[in-house]
Each structure stands twice: as C-alpha cells, then as structure tokens.
Amino acid sequence: MHLYENPPTRSQRAKWVLEELEIDYTSHILDPMQGDLNAAARRAGQPLGAVPVLKTDQYTIFESVAIVLQLIDEHPEKKLAPPVGSPERAPYYQWSIFAGTEMDPPIMMFFDNTMRPLEFMHTPGAAYDAGLAARGRSDFITRAEILSNALEGSDYLLGTDFSGADILIGHSCFMATHIGLPIGDYPVLEAYYARLQQRPAYLRAYGG
Ligand SMILES: N[C@@H](CCC(=O)N[C@@H](CS)C(=O)NCC(=O)O)C(=O)O
Structure with missing residues (x-):
C-alpha cells in the first residue's frame, strides 16, 4: 500500500x-x-x-x-468496529461521520483564518477574517461540549472498546490542540485525548 x-x-x-x-x-x-x-x-x-x-x-x-x-x-x-448491521454500529457511524462533517469544518475555519500560510490558500488575495475565526472557535466549542458529554463515564466513544471512531475524533482533538482551540476547558475530552495519545499506533502516526 x-x-x-x-x-x-x-x-x-x-x-x-x-x-x-x-x-x-x-x-x-x-x-x-x-x-x-x-x-x-x-x-x-x-x-x-x-x-x-x-x-x-x-x-x-x-x-x-x-x-x-x-x-x-x-x-x-x-475488532476496531462493531459488526455491520449491529445496534453498536449506529454510534460508530454517527461519531465517525461527526468527525468529518461536524469537527473538521470549524477547526479548519479557525485554522484558515488565524494561521494557515496565506500562500497556501487557493483564493487569490485571501486574507484572515476575524469573524470567521471567531465562528470556527465558537462552533468548535459547541461540538467539544457534545463530545465531552458523550464521553462522560466512558473510556471511548463506544464505551469500553477503542474503535475507528476514536481514530477519527482523536485526530480532531489533535488538530484542535495543535492550533490552540480550547480542548483543556473540557477535562473529560482532554482525558480521553490523553488516553488516545498513549497508544503505540498513535505515537507512530504522530511522531510521539
Ligand atoms: N475531506 C478531506 C480533506 C482533505 C484536505 O483538505 N487535506 C488537507 C490537509 S488537512 C490538504 O491536503 N490540503 C492541501 C491544500 O488544500 O492545498 C479528507 O478528510 O481527507
């Protein structure tokens, strides 16, 4: 591959x-x-x-x-996903798709309007927009709270078992931390991300 x-x-x-x-x-x-x-x-x-x-x-x-x-x-x-068609597959799909459709857009909106090098923007004359940065931050906070509530009392998004949904949302946590979005305001989410960071595969992917 x-x-x-x-x-x-x-x-x-x-x-x-x-x-x-x-x-x-x-x-x-x-x-x-x-x-x-x-x-x-x-x-x-x-x-x-x-x-x-x-x-x-x-x-x-x-x-x-x-x-x-x-x-x-x-x-x-x-065993990184529940069987297709099982009831447990529902939250697996839900959080996996939440990562791409609900977490990535506000994170990227904040990043694109605060620190993405302007020469890498695809729009000629692009400039940072403080209003869009604030919207990205605020939309991120709403979603961080949702994740935090969902993780209350659980090690992983599906409960006790680590799954692909944790890889997908885990990257959102990495990216948020990397660009200064306030994950630390949500201790449950912060502890979850710390747990993911212990995984040898995470360390190999993100370079420790
Ligand atoms: N929805 C796509 C997004 C892919 C994407 O935009 N990747 C960024 C890095 S996070 C990229 O390569 N950007 C290069 C560019 O836009 O110039 C995915 O999740 O794979």
Whole structure:
C-alpha cells in the first residue's frame, strides 16, 4: 500500500489506522514547502489536490474518514468496529461521520483564518477574517461540549472498546490542540485525548 501524506494533517488519520491494523505501507510525504503538493496529490488520485490518498493493489481511495472505515472493514479480526448491521454500529457511524462533517469544518475555519500560510490558500488575495475565526472557535466549542458529554463515564466513544471512531475524533482533538482551540476547558475530552495519545499506533502516526 502507498500512503500520500503531509504530517501533521488529516493524512494522520490514515496513517494511524494503518499502524493500528499493522498493515505494511510505503509513505510518500507531499510537503508543500518542498514542491507542489496539490499537483502531486492530484497525480496520486485526489481530485482536489489534497492528502490523504491511499493506493492499494486493488483501488485508490481518498477522504480520510473513508480510508479509516474501509481499512477497518477489511480487517474484522482486529475488532476496531462493531459488526455491520449491529445496534453498536449506529454510534460508530454517527461519531465517525461527526468527525468529518461536524469537527473538521470549524477547526479548519479557525485554522484558515488565524494561521494557515496565506500562500497556501487557493483564493487569490485571501486574507484572515476575524469573524470567521471567531465562528470556527465558537462552533468548535459547541461540538467539544457534545463530545465531552458523550464521553462522560466512558473510556471511548463506544464505551469500553477503542474503535475507528476514536481514530477519527482523536485526530480532531489533535488538530484542535495543535492550533490552540480550547480542548483543556473540557477535562473529560482532554482525558480521553490523553488516553488516545498513549497508544503505540498513535505515537507512530504522530511522531510521539
Ligand atoms: N475531506 C478531506 C480533506 C482533505 C484536505 O483538505 N487535506 C488537507 C490537509 S488537512 C490538504 O491536503 N490540503 C492541501 C491544500 O488544500 O492545498 C479528507 O478528510 O481527507
């Protein structure tokens, strides 16, 4: 397998699941400081010119959430997801999709309007917008509280068992911490993220 990545971005979700599943892969770092990440990612198969992209012998796949869900389904023996059609699969889908659709947008809105290098924006003349940064922060806080409430009394999103949903939301926690969003205001969420950070596969994906 070939993973096209640019640490530490959403490509780390793909790397983390590859590490959890102990799959052999070759990493290809696409670093925008060293070359044209967008062109290289498009060549690898991501039509928006973004990472991650995963190439296997049988298919090429992009979208970090899809990569995590697909690889986990290919390895049911690793038990990182409840069986398809089981009642436990419902919260697994719910939190996995919540990561991509509810966590990523406010985090990226905040990042794009506070610290993303302007030369990497795709809009000519792009500038930071303090109003959008504040909206990203506020939307993040709403969602951090929801996660915190859901995790009250549980080690993981599905209760006692670590799953792919934790990889997906765990990356949201990484990204929030990395860019200064206030995860520390939510001790339950902070403790959950600390638990995830103990995992050897997490440390291999995020470089410890
Ligand atoms: N929804 C996509 C988002 C992919 C994405 O936008 N990746 C960013 C890094 S987090 C990227 O490669 N951006 C490069 C660019 O837009 O120039 C996913 O989750 O895989």
